Amino acid sequence: xxxxxxxxxxxxxxxxxxxxxxxxxxxxxxxxxxxxxxxxxxxxxxxxxxxxxxxxxxxxxxxxxxxxxxxxxxxxxxxxxxxxxxxxxxxxxxxxxxxxxxxxxxxxxxxxxxxxxxxxxxxxxxxxxxxxxxxxxxxxxxxxxxxxxxxxxxxxxxxxxxxxxxxxxxxxxxxxxxxxxxxxxxxxxxxxxxxxxxxxxxxxxxxxxxxxxxxxxxxxxxxxxxxxxxxxxxxxxxxxxxxxxxxxxxxxxxxxxxxxxxxxxxxxxxxxxxxxxxxxxxxxxxxxxxxxxxxxxxxxxxxxxxxxxxxxxxxxxxxx
Amino acid sequence: xxxxxxxxxxxxxxxxxxxxxxxxxxxxxxxxxxxxxxxxxxxxxxxxxxxxxxxxxxxxxxxxxxxxxxxxxxxxxxxxxxxxxxxxxxxxxxxxxxxxxxxxxxxxxxxxxxxxxxxxxxxxxxxxxxxxxxxxxxxxxxxxxxxxxxxxxxxxxxxxxxxxxxxxxxxxxxxxxxxxxxxxxxxxxxxxxxxxxxxxxxxxxxxxxxxxxxxxxxxxxxxxxxxxxxxxxxxxxxxxxxxxxxxxxxxxxxxxxxxxxxxxxxxxxxxxxxxxxxxxxxxxxxxxxxxxxxxxxxxxxxxxxxxxxxxxxxxxxxxxxxxxxxxxxxxxxxxxxxxxxxxxxxxxxxxxxxxxxxxxxxxxxxxxxxxxxxxxxxxxxxxxxxxxxxxxxxxxxxxxxxxxxxxxxxxxxxxxxxxxxxxxxxxxxxxxxxxxxxxx
Numbered sequence: 001x002x003x004x005x006x007x008x009x010x011x012x013x014x015x016x017x018x019x020x021x022x023x024x025x026x027x028x029x030x031x032x033x034x035x036x037x038x039x040x041x042x043x044x045x046x047x048x049x050x051x052x053x054x055x056x057x058x059x060x061x062x063x064x065x066x067x068x069x070x071x072x073x074x075x076x077x078x079x080x081x082x083x084x085x086x087x088x089x090x091x092x093x094x095x096x097x098x099x100x101x102x103x104x105x106x107x108x109x110x111x112x113x114x115x116x117x118x119x120x121x122x123x124x125x126x127x128x129x130x131x132x133x134x135x136x137x138x139x140x141x142x143x144x145x146x147x148x149x150x151x152x153x154x155x156x157x158x159x160x161x162x163x164x165x166x167x168x169x170x171x172x173x174x175x176x177x178x179x180x181x182x183x184x185x186x187x188x189x190x191x192x193x194x195x196x197x198x199x200x201x202x203x204x205x206x207x208x209x210x211x212x213x214x215x216x217x218x219x220x221x222x223x224x225x226x227x228x229x230x231x232x233x234x235x236x237x238x239x240x241x242x243x244x245x246x247x248x249x250x251x252x253x254x255x256x257x258x259x260x261x262x263x264x265x266x267x268x269x270x271x272x273x274x275x276x277x278x279x280x281x282x283x284x285x286x287x288x289x290x291x292x293x294x295x296x297x298x299x300x301x302x303x304x305x306x307x308x309x310x311x312x313x314x315x316x317x318x319x320x
Numbered sequence: 321x322x323x324x325x326x327x328x329x330x331x332x333x334x335x336x337x338x339x340x341x342x343x344x345x346x347x348x349x350x351x352x353x354x355x356x357x358x359x360x361x362x363x364x365x366x367x368x369x370x371x372x373x374x375x376x377x378x379x380x381x382x383x384x385x386x387x388x389x390x391x392x393x394x395x396x397x398x399x400x401x402x403x404x405x406x407x408x409x410x411x412x413x414x415x416x417x418x419x420x421x422x423x424x425x426x427x428x429x430x431x432x433x434x435x436x437x438x439x440x441x442x443x444x445x446x447x448x449x450x451x452x453x454x455x456x457x458x459x460x461x462x463x464x465x466x467x468x469x470x471x472x473x474x475x476x477x478x479x480x481x482x483x484x485x486x487x488x489x490x491x492x493x494x495x496x497x498x499x500x501x502x503x504x505x506x507x508x509x510x511x512x513x514x515x516x517x518x519x520x521x522x523x524x525x526x527x528x529x530x531x532x533x534x535x536x537x538x539x540x541x542x543x544x545x546x547x548x549x550x551x552x553x554x555x556x557x558x559x560x561x562x563x564x565x566x567x568x569x570x571x572x573x574x575x576x577x578x579x580x581x582x583x584x585x586x587x588x589x590x591x592x593x594x595x596x597x598x599x600x601x602x603x604x605x606x607x608x609x610x611x612x613x614x615x616x617x618x619x620x621x622x623x624x625x626x627x628x629x630x631x632x633x634x635x636x637x638x639x640x641x642x643x644x645x646x647x648x649x650x651x652x653x654x655x656x657x658x659x660x661x662x663x664x665x666x667x668x669x670x671x672x673x674x675x676x677x678x679x680x681x682x683x684x685x686x687x688x689x690x691x692x693x694x695x696x697x698x699x700x701x702x703x704x705x706x707x708x709x710x711x712x713x714x715x716x717x718x719x720x721x722x723x724x725x726x727x728x729x730x731x732x733x734x735x736x737x738x739x740x741x742x743x744x745x746x747x748x749x750x751x752x753x754x755x756x757x758x759x760x
Contacts, residue, residue: 001536001575003529006567043556044563220618221441222667223660225625229404236402259750261667262618272439274614282592282618289596290622293559309589316593319554
């Protein structure tokens with residue numbers, strides 16, 4: 001029997017955002033990454049083509065994070081000792097872009113400095129041709145101090161700087177605007193708070209094709225259902241024409257999943273949890289798959305095996 | 321599709337007798353449409369109207385139930401495309417597939433081991449829901465008997481040869497198993513087979529029109545319990561087809577109003593990715609090729625998460641929780657009974673390896689800031705939780721750590737609990753381990 005396939009026609013579309021500037025655009029990146037542009041719910045290829053596939057970022061730190069899981073330390077080995085070799089390893093592991101998360105303290109235990117942050121960013125930019133996201137340590141004054149210096153030192157590279165939150169976004173947005181970078185805007189699992197922050201940032205004059213939103217997701221087993229539904233609602237609002245939700249979404253399944261005990265530790269856990277490494281990779285991968293289905297554009301991961309599997313999931317989802 | 325209020329109104333007596341307790345028939349019709357009233361409240365409704373309303377209120381996706389001595393697995397009865405619109409109801413059953421060619425003895429041992437698998441998550445014991453047995457050669461009836469000897473859980477029998485499947489189904493008398501799968505070439509024999517054994521039937525295909533034709537033919541032959549296995553070139557194509565089926569079903573296109581079955585296989589993590597996709601997007605039954613606890617556990621958790629009712633956030637029981645074997649000198653950390661808040665805090669403290677007492681206050685299932693703003697998490701309530709528990713008798717050093725977000729409560733709380741030292745902790749759970757190491 002003939003079937004009239006129900007196709008959604010939406011008035012809105014997701015904005016297209018490009019990270020990283022190649023030589024032609026005044027930067028030094030070998031490649032740029034473009035995300036967004038969707039005109040349908042994720043992977044509804046029978047309605048509209050998906051113009052840009054989701055991308056995978058690998059999170060690295062400016063110095064070896066002692067509190068990361070042993071599994072991650074094993075996976076990256078000595079590369080973790082300096083950000084340049086870690087960035088190279090991330091590129092080799094299949095990253096589309098690199099997220100450099102700056103630490104609160106330097107190796108000497110004293111607060112991180114602008115000079116050290118700039119040195120780390122420059123080393124990473126020299127080591128890889130991938131676009132770069134730079135995140136502050138998450139303390140207002142230090143974030144502003146480090147990110148302003150980084151933004152100026154890497155002027156024109158089209159970095160994405162973060163994390164803008166409602167309590168601290170002005171300085172980061174201002175320096176990103178002045179130096180040709182992007183920003184990531186994070187709100188705590190709430191459609192209206194996300195939208196409000198996007199409005200505040202664009203009201204400062206930030207061009208809307210230079211904003212990424214991070215809805216905060218939670219990990220599998222630790223609240224992913226909230227993040228999942230907030231992302232679906234954000235995407236629906238965007239397609240319905242709500243301009244201030246039409247930004248590509250950057251999500252951090254690596255950070256979320258590796259906080260979970262299921263990934264982080266291998267001892268003193270129930271036997272029914274099975275093999276540690278495989279469980280941890282599944283935790284990160286399945287968190288990512290759920291976020292892909294709900295509309296993620298950039299997934300920030302930590303384990304190289306998860307990167308492989310999430311790329312596989314993206315390849316699969318892109319099949320029409 | 322369910323009838324609108326106006327459509328229902330036309331079926332009512334339109335006398336405005338008020339005996340249903342609503343002022344007018346139209347008001348009653350609107351309540352019926354919103355599923356906030358029962359038709360039986362109207363004493364004058366005609367049999368014809370009852371029939372029409374019953375048909376229109378039949379669920380758009382048929383409920384299919386597999387039964388055995390070990391329990392039931394249900395799929396269907398879903399009413400929305402997105403969980404935030406209402407909720408998803410029937411969690412997809414997770415089945416593990418075994419092959420007849422493995423041999424009866426090996427099958428029985430493996431199935432018994434998988435059957436015993438049990439893993440705890442937020443106080444719930446999770447396990448696999450059933451098994452699929454594939455007729456890939458060898459003695460199928462013996463294989464089904466071996467599976468039945470290893471488990472009581474419901475079964476799906478997979479094969480193409482009707483005589484072989486018949487022999488397998490004969491071993492499952494008195495149950496409601498599922499048979500996979502019928503297509504255009506064998507649907508008549510498969511339908512008769514399923515009817516004979518009180519089984520539900522899976523129709524397979526890669527084209528919705530063909531599948532819809534087949535479901536109608538099978539129904540005309542007298543079998544209603546049908547599920548659909550969509551064959552697609554990849555996950556994106558599968559998502560497209562699954563979404564189309566769900567959308568059409570919710571528009572009351574009855575020919576596709578059946579639960580979906582998905583098979584997840586492949587190496588290099590592919591099976592995990594497929595299964596997660598199927599759980600998120602509309603599968604009613606998920607069949608895995610292999611059993612591994614490190615795969616089952618996250619999949620079972622994902623299923624719990626996706627099928628949590630968004631309108632009823634999971635709460636944890638208020639009270640004292642012991643983390644890492646606390647002693648008399650360990651600190652007392654305060655938080656709310658919103659599940660995510662609780663699990664974030666408990667997880668961080670547990671991960672830190674440091675012992676602590678966690679005092680979970682009844683904040684009506686809200687997070688710290690939300691509860692504080694709503695007046696459900698104030699000094700009085702916290703003091704009440706402390707006094708209502710036996711925590712004072714368990715600690716020698718009376719130290720209470722407040723979440724940083726409610727630092728403002730510390731003065732009042734000192735007044736409420738004069739013999740306690742009130743400390744202000746970090747705002748976020750993630751900073752608790754460092755705080756506990758340095759400040760406590």
